[in-house]
Amino acid sequence: MALKTIARRAAVVGSGIAGLFSARVLSDYFGEVVLIDRDDIPAAPGTRSGVPQGNHFHALLPGGLNIGCDLFPGFADDLVAAGAVQCVGGRDFFVFRPEGKSYDLARFQPEPKPAGLIYFMSRGLLEHCIRRRVSSLPNVLTQYKSLVREPLTEGGRVTGVLLDGRERVAADLVIDATGRNARSIKWITTLGFEAPAESVVNCDFAYASAVLRPVDPNAIGGAGFFVFPKPEDNNVRGAYLVRVEGDIWLAGLGGRYEDHPPTDIGGWRDFGRSLAWPIWDELVSTAELVTDPVPFKFPRSVRRHFERLERFPEGLVPLGDAICHFNPLYGQGMSAAACQARALGDVLQRRARESRDLTGLALEFFPEAYEVTRTPWALAAAADFLDARTTGDFPTDELESLGMLQVLGALADTDPQAAQLITDIVTLARPLAALHESPWRERLAPSAATSTPS
Ligand SMILES: Cc1cc2nc3c(=O)[nH]c(=O)nc-3n(C[C@H](O)[C@H](O)[C@H](O)COP(=O)(O)OP(=O)(O)OC[C@H]3O[C@@H](n4cnc5c(N)ncnc54)[C@H](O)[C@@H]3O)c2cc1C
Structure with a gap:
């Protein structure tokens, strides 16, 4: 049920994890949310061609699980009832x-x-459980087996999307949740806007x-x-x-x-x-x-620096892997997508409170999305750069936090609170910024200043 409707309709392109979490968040602020995917999404959990990564293990870290449980109360029970292995x-x-x-x-x-509960399931089952919750929202409509070809535009702003069958879906806001290949990059350049710069880690x-x-x-x-x-x-x-x-x-x-x-x-x-x-x-x-x-x-992790852009088409917001995708080894992508969806929700909540419309939404969202992806990006990149064969852009702006994390790691053997904090950070339940809060900053910064992360 809408908290305070900001606009009439949002279209979410891509019904993967980022699209599903986005649709849930948008349903609070839009009269109607249309969730579109090129795949004919199976009614039962399974793999599908639009997410080939779904054949591989997908761990939902506590960071993503916590957001899932906030957005869908009782979500962990859904997972267990559907057969996930609780451990x-x-x-x-x-x-x-x-x-x-x-x-x-x-x-x-x-x-x-022993620490908190975690759940193991196929990516297909996880997506199915989230989809079931999203589909039960009264103002979310689904339109599957519908490839989005291009955006509808009017005077440089995005006003909806054109589907493969030439059907037009008008929308006040289009979310690009199409994954790593981010269809919106082509859309924005066609509209005469600059594509974002990229940081890459060739892992x-x-x-x-x-x-x-x-x-x-x-x-x-x-x-x-x-x-x-x-x-x-x-x-x-x-x-x-x-x-x-x-x-x-x-x-x-x-x-x-x-x-x-x-x-x-x-x-x-x-x-x-x-x-x-x-x-x-x-x-x-x-x-x-x-x-x-x-x-x-x-081949590589990619971070698209949308937050550096000064101009961006109205009516369009990319989210999820479209903004930042990480070496899958560290199991971060779904949690990072959940964090971005929550950040979008925070921006919309602020606008609803201040009775502001959608003007400038993307440019307000991008710095927030950057902020919530800092921790997974820095952790993954730092781990990848431990091997000299990794090339690309080391996150030099995170050197201080990474040094503090290393000092925290040394404390964790004897200090249970340090052990808990490091677990929370690597499982994305807390950001690296937690290291800069008292008393950790005072405890970690002096030693971190004298050591370089290795
Ligand atoms: C091998 C591998 C293993 C991974 N393991 C983990 C893990 O353990 N833990 C973890 O948290 N993350 C993991 N990830 C990352 C995770 O899969 C993604 O970060 C996460 O799914 C968020 O992606 P997304 O929703 O942005 O995009 P995707 O999940 O890729 O979804 C994109 C959706 O857009 C649809 N689409 C694309 N183009 C169009 C179009 N033109 N029109 C309509 N629909 C379209 C696709 O069909 C798809 O449904 C892994 C990734 C890989 C590659």
């Missing part, structure tokens, strides 16, 4: 690191330290993932694990094995810097046998392969 962070998910088995992703933690990462049916789904000994490479051997091969809905396992191999996992079954299994730890291969060999391994190559 305890810090206990049921572990990482085989060079130092040994660890119960913490960010650092070596050999003993379990060269590739997945090959398959679905397995295990004899005993519990054989993992928890809900899942990662196998990390051994940097000392210059090894860049890693893996995941996770339990998802329906008592199945998702098994994936990852490689970098041209050492990509093969997708023929023999080559895939050989790659799995070459990992730093044998556990992945041992477990995979006990299960039945349901699908062939499917690849996904991710």
Whole structure:
């Protein structure tokens, strides 16, 4: 139900995670929201061609989960009812690191330290649960199997979209949630506006993932694990094995810097046998392969600096991967999309309160979107640049925070509050800016000033 209607209709192009969260937020301020996707979205959870990354493990970090639960009260219960595997962070998910088995992703933690609940499911199931909530909103309409060809424009402003079948959807605001390839870049340049500058991190990462049916789904000994490479051997091969809905396992191999996992079954299994730890291969060999391994190559993370633009077409706002997409290794994209959708909601709420219309909305939103993507971008880039083969733009503007984070990491072994803060930051539940609040700033800044992040 609308809180205070700012305008009549919004059209959201792309019904992925960013589009769905956006539609939820917009439904509070628009009489009607039309959610459009080129895919014929299946009624049941599944993979679809518009989101090829959906064949690979998608972890919803606490940062994104918290926003999901705020926007859709009871959302975590939906996930469980739909079959997601509920487990305890810090206990049921572990990482085989060079130092040994660890119960913490960010650092070596050999003993379990149970923390909050986390949920494992396929990307298809997660999207399905969000979509079901969004579709039940009375003022959200869906228009699937409809490719958006181009925007409708009038005097340099976007006034809707033109669909493949030549149908026109008029809208006061169009959200571009079309993902990494951001259709709106072409739209704005055609309208005579400047495209945003980009920062890139050439991380060269590739997945090959398959679905397995295990004899005993519990054989993992928890809900899942990662196998990390051994940097000392210059090894860049890693893996995941996770339990998802329906008592199945998702098994994936990852490689970098041209050492990509093969997708023929023999080559895939050989790659799995070459990992730093044998556990992945041992477990995979006990299960039945349901699908062939499917690849996904991710050459670079890209951040589009919309926040630097001084002019932008009225009636259009890009959001989600269209603004910033990250090396999938760190599981940040969906949470970053959720943070951006929430930031858009904050901007609209301010406008509704001040009885302002949509004029200048994009230029007001971009700095907020930049702010909420600073943490995932800096964390992913800093981790990627640990390997000298990564090239691109190091986030030098975040050097101080990254130095403070390193000092915090050293404190975390003995200080439970420091351990909690570092977990919150790497899972995007809190921003790097939390390091600059008292008492952390006083505790961390002096040592950080004398050390450079490595
Ligand atoms: C291999 C891989 C693994 C990942 N793992 C994780 C993870 O573990 N955790 C995590 O948080 N994130 C992960 N991500 C990132 C995550 O998939 C995205 O960040 C997230 O889905 C937000 O994307 P989006 O909604 O902006 O775009 P997308 O999810 O790509 O959705 C774009 C939508 O737009 C539609 N579309 C495109 N063009 C048109 C058009 N012209 N007309 C109509 N519709 C159109 C598409 O059909 C699609 O539905 C991963 C990414 C990859 C590549």
